[in-house]
Amino acid sequence: MSNSVLDVINNRTSLRVYDNREISQEILDKILHAAMRAPTAGNQMLYSILVVRDEQTRKLLSQSCDHQAFIATAPVILIFLADHQRWFDYYQLNGVAEYCDREGLRFEAPQESDLLLAIEDAMAAAQNAVIAAESLGIGSCYIGDIVENYEFHKELFDLPDWAFPIGMLCLGYYRENHLKKPRERFDKQYIVFEEKYKHLSPEEYQQMFAQREQTFHEDNPYHADNFAQAFYARKTGASFSKEMARSVRVAMKAWDGRLLNPKAPNKR
Template structure:
Protein backbone atom coordinates (compact mmCIF):
# COMPACT_ATOMS: atom_id res chain seq x y z
CA UNK A 1 0.00 0.00 0.00
CA UNK A 2 1.03 3.62 -0.46
CA UNK A 3 0.01 6.75 1.42
CA UNK A 4 -2.80 7.68 -0.98
CA UNK A 5 -4.43 4.23 -0.82
CA UNK A 6 -4.05 4.19 2.97
CA UNK A 7 -5.76 7.58 3.21
CA UNK A 8 -8.69 6.42 1.08
CA UNK A 9 -9.12 3.16 2.98
CA UNK A 10 -8.82 4.72 6.43
CA UNK A 11 -11.39 7.46 5.88
CA UNK A 12 -14.70 7.39 7.69
CA UNK A 13 -17.56 9.88 7.92
CA UNK A 14 -16.68 12.03 10.93
CA UNK A 15 -19.46 13.67 12.95
CA UNK A 16 -17.50 14.61 16.07
CA UNK A 17 -14.70 17.16 15.89
CA UNK A 18 -11.79 18.42 17.95
CA UNK A 19 -12.21 21.95 19.34
CA UNK A 20 -9.16 23.17 17.39
CA UNK A 21 -9.88 25.47 14.44
CA UNK A 22 -8.68 24.35 11.03
CA UNK A 23 -5.46 26.18 10.23
CA UNK A 24 -5.44 28.61 7.32
CA UNK A 25 -2.57 26.61 5.81
CA UNK A 26 -4.53 23.37 5.87
CA UNK A 27 -7.68 25.00 4.53
CA UNK A 28 -5.69 26.51 1.66
CA UNK A 29 -4.27 23.07 0.82
CA UNK A 30 -7.76 21.54 0.81
CA UNK A 31 -9.20 24.23 -1.46
CA UNK A 32 -6.24 24.21 -3.84
CA UNK A 33 -6.51 20.41 -4.04
CA UNK A 34 -10.18 20.79 -4.92
CA UNK A 35 -9.53 22.97 -7.94
CA UNK A 36 -6.93 20.52 -9.25
CA UNK A 37 -9.74 17.99 -9.76
CA UNK A 38 -10.64 16.67 -13.23
CA UNK A 39 -13.23 18.87 -14.93
CA UNK A 40 -15.23 18.60 -18.15
CA UNK A 41 -13.45 20.49 -20.91
CA UNK A 42 -11.36 22.30 -18.27
CA UNK A 43 -14.41 24.56 -17.76
CA UNK A 44 -14.54 24.18 -13.94
CA UNK A 45 -18.32 24.49 -13.86
CA UNK A 46 -18.52 24.85 -10.09
CA UNK A 47 -17.95 27.26 -7.23
CA UNK A 48 -17.06 26.56 -3.61
CA UNK A 49 -18.72 28.43 -0.75
CA UNK A 50 -16.62 28.38 2.42
CA UNK A 51 -18.69 28.82 5.58
CA UNK A 52 -17.32 29.55 9.04
CA UNK A 53 -20.03 31.90 10.33
CA UNK A 54 -21.64 30.30 13.39
CA UNK A 55 -25.14 31.52 12.58
CA UNK A 56 -25.01 30.15 9.05
CA UNK A 57 -23.74 26.81 10.33
CA UNK A 58 -26.61 26.67 12.83
CA UNK A 59 -29.13 27.42 10.09
CA UNK A 60 -27.69 24.67 7.89
CA UNK A 61 -27.78 22.22 10.77
CA UNK A 62 -31.54 22.81 10.92
CA UNK A 63 -32.36 23.01 7.21
CA UNK A 64 -30.23 19.93 6.47
CA UNK A 65 -32.51 17.50 8.31
CA UNK A 66 -31.87 18.77 11.86
CA UNK A 67 -28.36 17.40 12.39
CA UNK A 68 -26.72 19.28 15.32
CA UNK A 69 -23.19 18.08 14.52
CA UNK A 70 -23.19 20.26 11.38
CA UNK A 71 -23.19 23.39 13.54
CA UNK A 72 -20.25 22.04 15.55
CA UNK A 73 -18.01 21.50 12.54
CA UNK A 74 -15.19 23.98 12.09
CA UNK A 75 -15.72 24.67 8.39
CA UNK A 76 -18.47 23.85 5.93
CA UNK A 77 -17.80 23.70 2.21
CA UNK A 78 -20.69 23.81 -0.25
CA UNK A 79 -19.81 22.74 -3.78
CA UNK A 80 -22.10 24.51 -6.20
CA UNK A 81 -22.74 23.38 -9.75
CA UNK A 82 -22.26 26.68 -11.54
CA UNK A 83 -23.06 27.70 -15.09
CA UNK A 84 -23.88 31.26 -14.04
CA UNK A 85 -20.31 32.47 -14.44
CA UNK A 86 -20.09 31.03 -17.94
CA UNK A 87 -23.34 32.60 -19.06
CA UNK A 88 -22.32 35.93 -17.58
CA UNK A 89 -19.07 35.63 -19.53
CA UNK A 90 -20.94 34.76 -22.73
CA UNK A 91 -22.99 37.94 -22.32
CA UNK A 92 -19.79 39.89 -21.73
CA UNK A 93 -18.50 38.48 -25.03
CA UNK A 94 -21.69 39.64 -26.79
CA UNK A 95 -22.69 36.11 -27.79
CA UNK A 96 -25.88 36.35 -29.84
CA UNK A 97 -29.01 34.28 -29.11
CA UNK A 98 -27.59 32.58 -26.01
CA UNK A 99 -29.53 29.41 -25.26
CA UNK A 100 -30.78 28.58 -21.79
CA UNK A 101 -28.54 25.99 -20.05
CA UNK A 102 -29.71 22.43 -20.73
CA UNK A 103 -29.76 19.20 -18.76
CA UNK A 104 -26.31 18.44 -20.16
CA UNK A 105 -24.98 21.62 -18.54
CA UNK A 106 -26.77 20.73 -15.30
CA UNK A 107 -25.30 17.22 -15.16
CA UNK A 108 -21.79 18.20 -16.26
CA UNK A 109 -21.64 20.95 -13.65
CA UNK A 110 -22.94 18.51 -11.01
CA UNK A 111 -20.16 16.08 -11.99
CA UNK A 112 -17.54 18.83 -11.82
CA UNK A 113 -18.70 19.88 -8.36
CA UNK A 114 -18.76 16.34 -6.97
CA UNK A 115 -15.30 15.47 -8.29
CA UNK A 116 -13.86 18.66 -6.79
CA UNK A 117 -15.63 17.90 -3.53
CA UNK A 118 -14.08 14.47 -3.20
CA UNK A 119 -10.63 15.89 -3.88
CA UNK A 120 -11.28 18.10 -0.85
CA UNK A 121 -12.37 15.12 1.23
CA UNK A 122 -9.25 13.10 0.46
CA UNK A 123 -6.92 16.08 0.89
CA UNK A 124 -8.52 16.85 4.25
CA UNK A 125 -8.22 13.24 5.40
CA UNK A 126 -4.52 13.23 4.58
CA UNK A 127 -4.12 16.21 6.94
CA UNK A 128 -5.95 14.57 9.84
CA UNK A 129 -9.16 16.48 9.09
CA UNK A 130 -12.34 14.43 9.00
CA UNK A 131 -15.36 15.13 6.85
CA UNK A 132 -18.98 14.16 6.36
CA UNK A 133 -21.02 14.46 3.18
CA UNK A 134 -24.38 16.16 3.69
CA UNK A 135 -26.77 15.25 0.87
CA UNK A 136 -29.56 17.21 2.55
CA UNK A 137 -28.17 20.42 1.05
CA UNK A 138 -30.17 19.40 -2.05
CA UNK A 139 -33.41 19.74 -0.05
CA UNK A 140 -35.22 22.99 0.77
CA UNK A 141 -34.04 24.52 -2.50
CA UNK A 142 -35.72 27.88 -1.99
CA UNK A 143 -34.34 28.27 1.54
CA UNK A 144 -30.79 27.35 0.58
CA UNK A 145 -30.94 29.46 -2.56
CA UNK A 146 -31.78 32.48 -0.41
CA UNK A 147 -29.36 31.63 2.39
CA UNK A 148 -26.40 31.19 0.03
CA UNK A 149 -27.54 33.85 -2.48
CA UNK A 150 -27.50 31.39 -5.35
CA UNK A 151 -28.49 32.64 -8.83
CA UNK A 152 -30.65 30.56 -11.16
CA UNK A 153 -27.90 28.80 -13.09
CA UNK A 154 -26.42 27.19 -9.99
CA UNK A 155 -27.27 24.27 -7.71
CA UNK A 156 -25.80 23.14 -4.33
CA UNK A 157 -24.59 19.73 -5.46
CA UNK A 158 -22.67 18.69 -2.34
CA UNK A 159 -21.82 19.88 1.14
CA UNK A 160 -19.17 18.64 3.54
CA UNK A 161 -18.42 19.41 7.15
CA UNK A 162 -14.78 19.55 8.23
CA UNK A 163 -12.93 19.27 11.54
CA UNK A 164 -9.85 17.64 13.02
CA UNK A 165 -10.24 14.15 14.43
CA UNK A 166 -10.47 14.19 18.25
CA UNK A 167 -7.49 12.72 20.09
CA UNK A 168 -7.56 8.91 20.30
CA UNK A 169 -10.72 8.76 18.20
CA UNK A 170 -11.80 5.16 17.57
CA UNK A 171 -12.74 4.78 13.91
CA UNK A 172 -15.68 2.52 13.15
CA UNK A 173 -15.64 1.22 9.60
CA UNK A 174 -18.95 0.37 7.96
CA UNK A 175 -19.00 -2.69 5.78
CA UNK A 176 -19.50 -2.18 2.06
CA UNK A 177 -21.11 -4.55 -0.43
CA UNK A 178 -18.84 -7.28 -1.78
CA UNK A 179 -17.02 -6.13 -4.91
CA UNK A 180 -18.55 -9.00 -6.92
CA UNK A 181 -21.96 -7.30 -6.71
CA UNK A 182 -20.65 -3.87 -7.68
CA UNK A 183 -18.04 -4.36 -10.40
CA UNK A 184 -19.11 -6.05 -13.65
CA UNK A 185 -17.03 -7.01 -16.67
CA UNK A 186 -17.81 -5.23 -19.92
CA UNK A 187 -21.61 -5.00 -19.46
CA UNK A 188 -24.11 -4.39 -16.68
CA UNK A 189 -25.18 -7.54 -14.85
CA UNK A 190 -28.70 -7.69 -13.40
CA UNK A 191 -28.49 -9.66 -10.16
CA UNK A 192 -30.73 -12.68 -9.71
CA UNK A 193 -32.63 -13.29 -6.47
CA UNK A 194 -29.92 -15.51 -4.98
CA UNK A 195 -27.23 -12.94 -5.71
CA UNK A 196 -29.36 -10.19 -4.16
CA UNK A 197 -29.87 -12.32 -1.04
CA UNK A 198 -26.13 -12.92 -0.81
CA UNK A 199 -25.38 -9.23 -1.42
CA UNK A 200 -27.58 -8.16 1.49
CA UNK A 201 -26.86 -11.10 3.79
CA UNK A 202 -24.63 -9.22 6.23
CA UNK A 203 -26.98 -6.25 6.42
CA UNK A 204 -29.96 -8.53 7.04
CA UNK A 205 -28.08 -10.26 9.87
CA UNK A 206 -27.54 -6.91 11.60
CA UNK A 207 -31.09 -5.58 11.47
CA UNK A 208 -31.98 -3.77 14.71
CA UNK A 209 -34.10 -5.94 16.97
CA UNK A 210 -36.51 -3.03 17.22
CA UNK A 211 -37.26 -3.15 13.48
CA UNK A 212 -41.05 -2.78 13.35
CA UNK A 213 -41.18 -4.63 10.01
CA UNK A 214 -39.78 -7.88 11.31
CA UNK A 215 -36.40 -9.35 12.07
CA UNK A 216 -35.76 -10.33 8.44
CA UNK A 217 -37.24 -7.40 6.53
CA UNK A 218 -34.30 -5.09 5.93
CA UNK A 219 -35.73 -3.93 2.59
CA UNK A 220 -38.89 -2.50 4.13
CA UNK A 221 -36.85 -0.79 6.85
CA UNK A 222 -34.56 1.02 4.38
CA UNK A 223 -37.39 1.80 1.96
CA UNK A 224 -39.32 3.48 4.76
CA UNK A 225 -36.35 5.28 6.32
CA UNK A 226 -34.67 6.35 3.08
CA UNK A 227 -36.29 5.83 -0.32
CA UNK A 228 -39.85 6.72 0.67
CA UNK A 229 -39.05 9.01 3.60
CA UNK A 230 -40.29 12.59 3.77
CA UNK A 231 -36.80 14.00 3.31
CA UNK A 232 -36.44 11.96 0.13
CA UNK A 233 -39.71 13.31 -1.24
CA UNK A 234 -38.61 16.86 -0.38
CA UNK A 235 -35.26 16.31 -2.08
CA UNK A 236 -37.04 15.14 -5.23
CA UNK A 237 -39.27 18.23 -5.19
CA UNK A 238 -36.33 20.57 -4.60
CA UNK A 239 -34.26 19.10 -7.40
CA UNK A 240 -37.15 19.41 -9.84
CA UNK A 241 -37.60 23.09 -8.90
CA UNK A 242 -33.87 23.66 -9.23
CA UNK A 243 -33.70 22.01 -12.65
CA UNK A 244 -36.55 24.22 -13.86
CA UNK A 245 -34.75 27.30 -12.58
CA UNK A 246 -31.46 26.14 -14.14
CA UNK A 247 -32.87 25.13 -17.51
CA UNK A 248 -35.80 27.47 -17.95
CA UNK A 249 -38.50 24.92 -17.20
CA UNK A 250 -37.38 21.67 -18.79
CA UNK A 251 -39.25 19.60 -16.16
CA UNK A 252 -42.50 21.27 -17.26
CA UNK A 253 -42.06 20.39 -20.92
Protein backbone atom coordinates in the same frame (compact mmCIF):
# COMPACT_ATOMS: atom_id res chain seq x y z
CA MET B 1 0.48 -3.39 -2.53
CA SER B 2 -0.07 -0.17 -0.64
CA ASN B 3 1.06 3.44 -0.49
CA SER B 4 0.20 6.55 1.49
CA VAL B 5 -2.61 7.61 -0.87
CA LEU B 6 -4.31 4.22 -0.75
CA ASP B 7 -3.90 4.15 3.03
CA VAL B 8 -5.69 7.48 3.33
CA ILE B 9 -8.55 6.27 1.11
CA ASN B 10 -8.92 2.91 2.83
CA ASN B 11 -8.83 4.31 6.38
CA ARG B 12 -11.12 7.27 5.85
CA THR B 13 -14.52 7.25 7.59
CA SER B 14 -17.21 9.88 7.98
CA LEU B 15 -16.55 12.11 10.98
CA ARG B 16 -19.41 13.71 12.91
CA VAL B 17 -17.67 14.60 16.19
CA TYR B 18 -14.93 17.20 15.95
CA ASP B 19 -12.02 18.29 18.09
CA ASN B 20 -12.19 21.83 19.43
CA ARG B 21 -9.57 23.13 17.01
CA GLU B 22 -9.91 25.67 14.26
CA ILE B 23 -8.77 24.90 10.74
CA SER B 24 -6.23 27.54 9.79
CA GLN B 25 -6.51 29.44 6.54
CA GLU B 26 -3.21 27.93 5.42
CA ILE B 27 -4.51 24.39 5.86
CA LEU B 28 -7.88 25.25 4.32
CA ASP B 29 -6.12 26.73 1.31
CA LYS B 30 -4.27 23.44 0.79
CA ILE B 31 -7.59 21.58 0.84
CA LEU B 32 -9.19 24.05 -1.57
CA HIS B 33 -6.20 23.88 -3.89
CA ALA B 34 -6.49 20.09 -3.97
CA ALA B 35 -10.20 20.42 -4.75
CA MET B 36 -9.45 22.73 -7.65
CA ARG B 37 -6.93 20.27 -9.10
CA ALA B 38 -9.71 17.74 -9.67
CA PRO B 39 -10.58 16.61 -13.21
CA THR B 40 -12.98 18.98 -14.93
CA ALA B 41 -14.90 18.88 -18.21
CA GLY B 42 -13.06 20.93 -20.81
CA ASN B 43 -11.13 22.70 -18.03
CA GLN B 44 -14.28 24.72 -17.39
CA MET B 45 -14.38 24.15 -13.61
CA LEU B 46 -18.17 24.06 -13.59
CA TYR B 47 -18.46 24.51 -9.85
CA SER B 48 -18.09 27.05 -7.09
CA ILE B 49 -17.21 26.39 -3.46
CA LEU B 50 -18.78 28.26 -0.57
CA VAL B 51 -16.69 28.35 2.62
CA VAL B 52 -18.95 28.62 5.67
CA ARG B 53 -17.52 29.40 9.09
CA ASP B 54 -20.21 31.70 10.50
CA GLU B 55 -21.77 30.14 13.60
CA GLN B 56 -25.31 31.29 12.84
CA THR B 57 -25.15 29.99 9.29
CA ARG B 58 -23.88 26.62 10.50
CA LYS B 59 -26.79 26.46 12.94
CA LEU B 60 -29.25 27.22 10.15
CA LEU B 61 -27.73 24.48 8.01
CA SER B 62 -27.99 22.01 10.87
CA GLN B 63 -31.75 22.57 10.75
CA SER B 64 -32.32 22.91 7.01
CA CYS B 65 -30.27 19.79 6.22
CA ASP B 66 -32.59 17.30 7.88
CA HIS B 67 -32.06 18.48 11.48
CA GLN B 68 -28.54 17.12 12.02
CA ALA B 69 -27.18 18.93 15.07
CA PHE B 70 -23.55 17.93 14.51
CA ILE B 71 -23.39 20.14 11.40
CA ALA B 72 -23.36 23.23 13.62
CA THR B 73 -20.26 21.95 15.44
CA ALA B 74 -18.07 21.58 12.34
CA PRO B 75 -15.42 24.33 12.29
CA VAL B 76 -15.65 24.65 8.51
CA ILE B 77 -18.33 23.73 6.01
CA LEU B 78 -17.73 23.59 2.28
CA ILE B 79 -20.71 23.74 -0.07
CA PHE B 80 -20.08 22.62 -3.65
CA LEU B 81 -22.25 24.27 -6.27
CA ALA B 82 -22.81 22.85 -9.73
CA ASP B 83 -22.28 26.20 -11.44
CA HIS B 84 -22.94 27.27 -15.03
CA GLN B 85 -23.85 30.81 -13.99
CA ARG B 86 -20.25 32.02 -14.25
CA TRP B 87 -19.81 30.89 -17.86
CA PHE B 88 -23.13 32.34 -18.94
CA ASP B 89 -22.33 35.66 -17.26
CA TYR B 90 -19.07 35.59 -19.23
CA TYR B 91 -20.97 34.80 -22.42
CA GLN B 92 -23.30 37.76 -21.81
CA LEU B 93 -20.37 40.11 -21.24
CA ASN B 94 -18.74 39.08 -24.49
CA GLY B 95 -21.65 39.27 -26.88
CA VAL B 96 -22.21 35.56 -27.35
CA ALA B 97 -25.96 36.12 -27.73
CA GLU B 98 -25.39 38.61 -30.53
CA TYR B 99 -22.81 36.32 -32.11
CA CYS B 100 -25.28 33.41 -32.12
CA ASP B 101 -27.96 35.65 -33.64
CA ARG B 102 -25.54 36.71 -36.39
CA GLU B 103 -24.32 33.20 -37.14
CA GLY B 104 -27.66 31.43 -36.97
CA LEU B 105 -26.85 29.57 -33.76
CA ARG B 106 -29.20 28.97 -30.87
CA PHE B 107 -28.11 30.75 -27.68
CA GLU B 108 -29.72 28.53 -25.09
CA ALA B 109 -29.78 28.63 -21.32
CA PRO B 110 -28.13 25.74 -19.44
CA GLN B 111 -30.22 22.60 -19.51
CA GLU B 112 -30.43 19.27 -17.74
CA SER B 113 -27.34 17.85 -19.42
CA ASP B 114 -25.34 20.92 -18.41
CA LEU B 115 -26.41 20.46 -14.81
CA LEU B 116 -25.32 16.82 -14.84
CA LEU B 117 -21.93 17.77 -16.28
CA ALA B 118 -21.48 20.46 -13.62
CA ILE B 119 -22.42 17.94 -10.93
CA GLU B 120 -19.65 15.65 -12.17
CA ASP B 121 -17.16 18.51 -11.88
CA ALA B 122 -18.39 19.57 -8.45
CA MET B 123 -18.29 16.12 -6.90
CA ALA B 124 -14.85 15.33 -8.33
CA ALA B 125 -13.64 18.51 -6.62
CA ALA B 126 -15.43 17.58 -3.39
CA GLN B 127 -13.81 14.14 -3.24
CA ASN B 128 -10.39 15.66 -3.83
CA ALA B 129 -11.08 17.92 -0.86
CA VAL B 130 -12.08 14.90 1.26
CA ILE B 131 -8.87 13.02 0.50
CA ALA B 132 -6.67 16.10 0.95
CA ALA B 133 -8.31 16.90 4.29
CA GLU B 134 -7.94 13.31 5.49
CA SER B 135 -4.25 13.35 4.61
CA LEU B 136 -3.88 16.42 6.85
CA GLY B 137 -5.64 14.81 9.83
CA ILE B 138 -8.95 16.51 9.15
CA GLY B 139 -12.08 14.38 8.98
CA SER B 140 -15.11 15.04 6.84
CA CYS B 141 -18.74 14.13 6.39
CA TYR B 142 -20.75 14.47 3.20
CA ILE B 143 -24.18 16.04 3.64
CA GLY B 144 -26.45 15.22 0.72
CA ASP B 145 -29.35 17.00 2.38
CA ILE B 146 -28.06 20.34 1.08
CA VAL B 147 -30.19 19.65 -2.01
CA GLU B 148 -33.29 19.93 0.18
CA ASN B 149 -35.06 23.23 0.89
CA TYR B 150 -33.83 24.78 -2.34
CA GLU B 151 -35.65 28.07 -1.88
CA PHE B 152 -34.23 28.57 1.61
CA HIS B 153 -30.65 27.81 0.59
CA LYS B 154 -30.99 29.92 -2.54
CA GLU B 155 -31.88 32.92 -0.42
CA LEU B 156 -29.42 32.12 2.38
CA PHE B 157 -26.45 32.05 -0.01
CA ASP B 158 -27.74 34.49 -2.64
CA LEU B 159 -27.57 31.79 -5.30
CA PRO B 160 -28.34 32.57 -8.94
CA ASP B 161 -30.54 30.24 -10.97
CA TRP B 162 -27.68 28.29 -12.53
CA ALA B 163 -25.69 27.52 -9.39
CA PHE B 164 -27.16 24.50 -7.59
CA PRO B 165 -25.88 23.24 -4.19
CA ILE B 166 -25.18 19.59 -4.93
CA GLY B 167 -22.89 18.60 -2.06
CA MET B 168 -21.75 19.75 1.36
CA LEU B 169 -18.76 18.77 3.47
CA CYS B 170 -18.38 19.22 7.21
CA LEU B 171 -14.69 19.45 8.10
CA GLY B 172 -12.97 19.19 11.47
CA TYR B 173 -10.00 17.64 13.22
CA TYR B 174 -10.27 14.18 14.73
CA ARG B 175 -10.37 14.11 18.52
CA GLU B 176 -7.43 12.58 20.30
CA ASN B 177 -7.58 8.77 20.40
CA HIS B 178 -10.45 8.72 17.92
CA LEU B 179 -11.00 5.14 16.79
CA LYS B 180 -11.73 4.80 13.10
CA LYS B 181 -14.07 1.98 12.14
CA PRO B 182 -14.35 1.81 8.34
CA ARG B 183 -17.72 0.36 7.42
CA GLU B 184 -17.98 -2.68 5.23
CA ARG B 185 -18.85 -2.08 1.60
CA PHE B 186 -20.65 -4.42 -0.77
CA ASP B 187 -18.36 -6.97 -2.35
CA LYS B 188 -16.80 -6.00 -5.70
CA GLN B 189 -18.60 -8.78 -7.57
CA TYR B 190 -21.92 -7.02 -7.04
CA ILE B 191 -20.69 -3.56 -8.05
CA VAL B 192 -18.02 -3.94 -10.73
CA PHE B 193 -19.02 -5.56 -14.03
CA GLU B 194 -16.95 -6.35 -17.11
CA GLU B 195 -18.04 -4.69 -20.35
CA LYS B 196 -21.82 -4.81 -19.76
CA TYR B 197 -24.28 -4.31 -16.92
CA LYS B 198 -25.12 -7.43 -14.97
CA HIS B 199 -28.58 -8.10 -13.57
CA LEU B 200 -28.11 -9.88 -10.26
CA SER B 201 -30.02 -13.04 -9.49
CA PRO B 202 -32.20 -13.44 -6.38
CA GLU B 203 -29.48 -15.62 -4.88
CA GLU B 204 -26.85 -12.97 -5.55
CA TYR B 205 -29.00 -10.27 -3.94
CA GLN B 206 -29.41 -12.51 -0.93
CA GLN B 207 -25.65 -12.91 -0.66
CA MET B 208 -25.02 -9.22 -1.31
CA PHE B 209 -27.28 -8.07 1.53
CA ALA B 210 -26.67 -10.97 3.93
CA GLN B 211 -24.52 -8.97 6.35
CA ARG B 212 -26.82 -5.96 6.38
CA GLU B 213 -29.89 -8.10 6.87
CA GLN B 214 -28.36 -9.28 10.13
CA THR B 215 -28.97 -5.78 11.53
CA PHE B 216 -32.73 -6.07 11.00
CA HIS B 217 -34.92 -6.16 14.12
CA GLU B 218 -38.49 -7.37 13.98
CA ASP B 219 -39.57 -4.79 16.56
CA ASN B 220 -38.55 -1.92 14.26
CA PRO B 221 -40.47 1.39 14.33
CA TYR B 222 -41.48 1.04 10.66
CA HIS B 223 -43.57 -2.13 11.12
CA ALA B 224 -41.37 -3.68 8.42
CA ASP B 225 -41.11 -7.40 7.83
CA ASN B 226 -37.52 -7.35 6.56
CA PHE B 227 -34.43 -5.19 6.05
CA ALA B 228 -35.45 -3.97 2.58
CA GLN B 229 -38.80 -2.67 3.85
CA ALA B 230 -37.22 -1.00 6.87
CA PHE B 231 -34.49 0.63 4.80
CA TYR B 232 -37.02 1.96 2.30
CA ALA B 233 -39.06 3.47 5.11
CA ARG B 234 -35.96 5.00 6.75
CA LYS B 235 -34.33 6.34 3.58
CA THR B 236 -35.92 6.08 0.15
CA GLY B 237 -39.50 6.63 1.24
CA ALA B 238 -38.76 9.00 4.13
CA SER B 239 -40.03 12.55 4.36
CA PHE B 240 -36.57 14.03 3.80
CA SER B 241 -36.32 12.11 0.50
CA LYS B 242 -39.67 13.49 -0.59
CA GLU B 243 -38.50 17.01 0.28
CA MET B 244 -35.30 16.37 -1.65
CA ALA B 245 -37.31 15.35 -4.71
CA ARG B 246 -39.55 18.41 -4.43
CA SER B 247 -36.59 20.71 -3.99
CA VAL B 248 -34.76 19.35 -7.03
CA ARG B 249 -37.87 19.71 -9.18
CA VAL B 250 -38.07 23.38 -8.24
CA ALA B 251 -34.40 23.96 -9.02
CA MET B 252 -34.61 22.11 -12.34
CA LYS B 253 -37.15 24.59 -13.69
CA ALA B 254 -34.31 27.03 -14.39
CA TRP B 255 -32.25 24.44 -16.28
CA ASP B 256 -34.61 24.38 -19.25
CA GLY B 257 -32.46 25.28 -22.27
CA ARG B 258 -34.74 28.19 -23.20
CA LEU B 259 -33.63 30.61 -25.89
CA LEU B 260 -31.93 33.64 -24.39
CA ASN B 261 -32.74 37.13 -25.59
CA PRO B 262 -29.69 38.58 -27.33
CA LYS B 263 -30.90 42.11 -26.71
CA ALA B 264 -31.40 42.03 -22.95
CA PRO B 265 -29.79 40.46 -19.87
CA ASN B 266 -31.36 37.17 -18.87
CA LYS B 267 -33.06 37.95 -15.58
CA ARG B 268 -35.79 35.92 -13.91
